[in-house]
Amino acid sequence: MGIRLVARCVHGLESVVAAEILSIGLGSIxxxxxxxxxxxTAQPETTVQRLRTADDAFVLVATTPDIGRTKGEVAALTELVTELDAPALREARRRCGGPAEFGAGIAVSASFLGRRNFNRYDVEDTVGAALSERLGLQYHSRRNGARPPDHCSGWRVVLDGRRARLMLRIAVQPLHRRAYKLQSVPGSLHPPVASAMVQLADLRAGDWVLDPCCGAGTLLVEAMHAQPDARYSGFDIDPAAVCAIRANAANTLTTGSADAANVPLPQGSIDRIVCNPPWGGQVPARGRLTHGSTPLWAELRRLIATDGTAVVLIPDTRELAIAIRAGFHPTHLQQIRNSGKHSFIVRLTPNRERNR
Structure with missing residues (x-):
């Protein structure tokens, strides 16, 4: 029997996640x-938790029409639970690689599109209470800021304007939580976004891959997962970041402290560059980047090989003009929205005319 799976992701990465689902043979979109x-999917056992660009993965439980905008209509969401087949759902979750049981409690997370006269906690508490009664398990509300215990099964309710959907998380924890993230620093990149950037970089065996402002190393560790037969180097001006990447990468790559605009590597030596520079948000620009990004783009252009590729997360398209002046040619631009802010993933190649 087939299973309907739902992968959730950062807005803007939907097509990337779909491509990954197809590439690993998980199922039909x-x-x-x-x-x-x-x-x-008919055979999800070995593939669901291999998804790297998705934030999380769920088994679809039930679908009903969206309830509308008013708070009085929230009670209708209990219909999502009315026909729940607990044994079949446990089996579907088990087949997807998750635990067969629902745990010792219930946690519900809700989201909706459009303006509503209710909040997420109204939705969560309504569905959570119905699930508690149906399954005989305690519901743990998030309304007062309390975090549900780790032993709970995770349920999600989504209202998209047309439909209301109830889903059950497959794994115990969301997919975006990586086991390697032992240490973090301000501005650490969301792992699924890093994985999407790595996929755009098209890493090859034997490539020398660089992140000149590596932070806690998320991009490089995701890259090593995608292509273990490449060579990796990461630098950061902050000594705390260098310590973090050494912990997260288990000392499997070359690291050091350096200004992103003055990396101690030879000209034209780098095949692939992946980076999320400090644009002055959570992490202030330091060193030669204090007064602008021009020195960074010039250094990336100096380092990259003639047939190399750079994939960079930028805050707005104005950076493209600076990159072009430095000698890059943009070949892909993708807008994403993460943590309430718009960013762009840009893939660039060196302008060969400049080499003549």
Whole structure:
């Protein structure tokens, strides 16, 4: 029997996640929506938790029409639980590689599109209470800021304007939580975004891959997962970041302290560059980047090989003009929205005319 899976992701990465689902043979894509990819699968056992660009993965439990805008209509969401087949759902979750049981409690997370006269906690508490009664398990509300215990099963309710959907998380923890993240620093990149950037970089065996402002090393560790037969180097001006990447990468790459605009590597030596520079948000620009990004782009252009590729996360398209002046040619631009802010993933190659 087939299972309907739902992968949730950062807005803007829907097509990337869909491509990854197809590439690993997880199933057939049946729907792409806002931050959601739906697929049908018959043999999910070995593939669901291999997804790197998705934030999380769920088994679809039930679908009903969206309830509308008013708070009085929230009670209708209990219909999502009415026909729940607990044994079949446990088996579907087990087949996807998750635990067969629902744990010792219930945690619900809700989201909706459009303006509503209710909040997420109204939705969560309504569905949570119905699930508690149906399954005989305690519901743990988030309304007062309390975090549900780790032993709870995770349920998600999504209202998209047309439909209301109830889903059950497959794994105990969301997919975006990586085991390697032992240490973090301000501005650490969201792992699924890093994985999407790595996929755009098209890493090859034997490539020398650089992140000149590596932070806690998320991009490089995701890159090593995708292509273990490449060579990796990471630098950061902050000594705390260098310590973090050494912990997260288990000393499997070359690291050091350096200004991102003055990296101690030979000209034209780097095949692939992946980086999320400090644009002055959570992490202030330091060193030669204090007064602008021009020195960074010039250094990236100096380092990259003639046939190399750079994939960079930029805050706005104005950076493209600076990159072009430095000698880069943009070949891909993708807008994403993460943590309430718009950013762009840009892939660039060196302008060969400049080499003549």
């Amino acid at each position: 049946v729907e792409l929506g806002h931050r959601e990819i739906h697929c049908d």
